[in-house]
Amino acid sequence: MIEVQNLSFSYGERPVLRDVSFALDRGTLLSVLGPNGVGKSTLFRCILGLLKGYTGSITVDGRSVRDLGARELAKRVAYIPQSNYPAFNYSVFDMVLMGTTSQTGALTPPGKKEERAAHEALERLGIEALAQRSYTQLSGGERQLVLIARALAQRSPVLLMDEPTANLDYGNQLRVLTKVRALAGEGYAIIQSTHNPEQSYLFSHRILAMRDGQVLAHGAPREVLTAGLVRSLYGVDVEVESLRGDQMRVCIPKDILE
Numbered sequence: 001m002i003e004v005q006n007l008s009f010s011y012g013e014r015p016v017l018r019d020v021s022f023a024l025d026r027g028t029l030l031s032v033l034g035p036n037g038v039g040k041s042t043l044f045r046c047i048l049g050l051l052k053g054y055t056g057s058i059t060v061d062g063r064s065v066r067d068l069g070a071r072e073l074a075k076r077v078a079y080i081p082q083s084n085y086p087a088f089n090y091s092v093f094d095m096v097l098m099g100t101t102s103q104t105g106a107l108t109p110p111g112k113k114e115e116r117a118a119h120e121a122l123e124r125l126g127i128e129a130l131a132q133r134s135y136t137q138l139s140g141g142e143r144q145l146v147l148i149a150r151a152l153a154q155r156s157p158v159l160l161m162d163e164p165t166a167n168l169d170y171g172n173q174l175r176v177l178t179k180v181r182a183l184a185g186e187g188y189a190i191i192q193s194t195h196n197p198e199q200s201y202l203f204s205h206r207i208l209a210m211r212d213g214q215v216l217a218h219g220a221p222r223e224v225l226t227a228g229l230v231r232s233l234y235g236v237d238v239e240v241e242s243l244r245g246d247q248m249r250v251c252i253p254k255d256i257l258e
C-alpha cells in the first residue's frame with residue numbers, strides 16, 4: 001500500500017533522514033519509535049507531499065507522491081494531528097465533515113453523501129453523541145477521536161498519526177489505541193509516531209525504530225523490542241520483561257531495581 005525506498009532528506013545542509021526504507025500493507029499498524037528530533041515528523045511531511053526535496057521514492061498504491069496533486073494524495077493518505085491541534089469553534093460534526101473536502105473539492109458544499117460519510121465516521125468511533133458539541137470544549141481524548149473520525153470521513157486507505165496518545169490520560173490512551181488497532185483490522189494501513197515502546201509492542205503489528213535519521217530496526221514487535229534497542233534509541237538501561245506468554249513486554253529501568 002505504501003512503500004518508502006532509500007528516502008533521504010536534508011533541511012538545507014543538515015541531513016535528517018538517511019536511506020530510510022520500509023513498506024506497509026493494508027491491515028497493518030506500524031509504530032515509528034525514535035528519540036526527539038530523529039526525523040519522525042519529517043518522514044511524515046515527506047509522505048504527505050509537504051517536503052519535496054528528498055531523494056529516493058515514496059509510493060502509495062503504486063503512485064509516486066511526487067506526481068500526485070494535493071487532492072489526489074488526500075484521497076490516499078489522511079493525516080491525524082495531535083489532539084491539542086488548534087481549531088476554530090466548529091461543531092464536532094462540521095469538523096468531521098471537513099474531512100470530505102478531498103472528495104468534493106474545497107468550493108463545493110458537502111451534500112447528503114458527505115454528511116452520511118461524516119455520520120458513519122462518528123458511529124465507527126462510537127462518538128455520535130458528541131456531534132453537536134463544540135470541538136474546543138471537548139477533552140483531549142474526545143478530540144483525538146474526532147480527529148480520527150475526520151480522517152475516516154476522508155476515506156483514505158492510509159492514516160498517518162502524529163503521537164495519537166500524546167497528552168491523553170492512561171484510560172484514553174488505551175481507548176484510542178484500541179480503536180486505532182481495530183481500524184487496522186478493518187483494512188487501513190496506519191503509521192503512528194510514538195514515544196512509548198511498551199504500547200507500540202502491545203498494539204502494533206510492526207515497529208520501525210529510527211536513530212540518527214536511519215532505520216535501526218524494522219519488523220514484528222517481538223523481533224524488534226529488546227533492551228539493546230531501548231538503550232540504542234534512548235540511552236537508558238532497562239530490563240525488558242516478557243509477560244502473558246510474550247503478549248506484553250515491560251521496560252524496567254535498571255537504576256531503580258535492587
Ligand SMILES: Nc1ncnc2c1ncn2[C@@H]1O[C@H](COP(=O)(O)OP(=O)(O)OP(=O)(O)O)[C@@H](O)[C@H]1O
Nearest residue numbers: 011012014016034035036037038039040041042043
Ligand atoms: N523546518 C525545519 N528547518 C530546519 N530544521 C528542522 C525543521 N524542522 C525540523 N528540523 C530539525 O530536523 C530534525 C528532525 O525533526 P523532526 O521534527 O522530524 O523530529 P521528530 O522525530 O518528529 O521529533 P519529536 O519526537 O520531538 O517530535 C530536528 O533536529 C529538527 O530540529
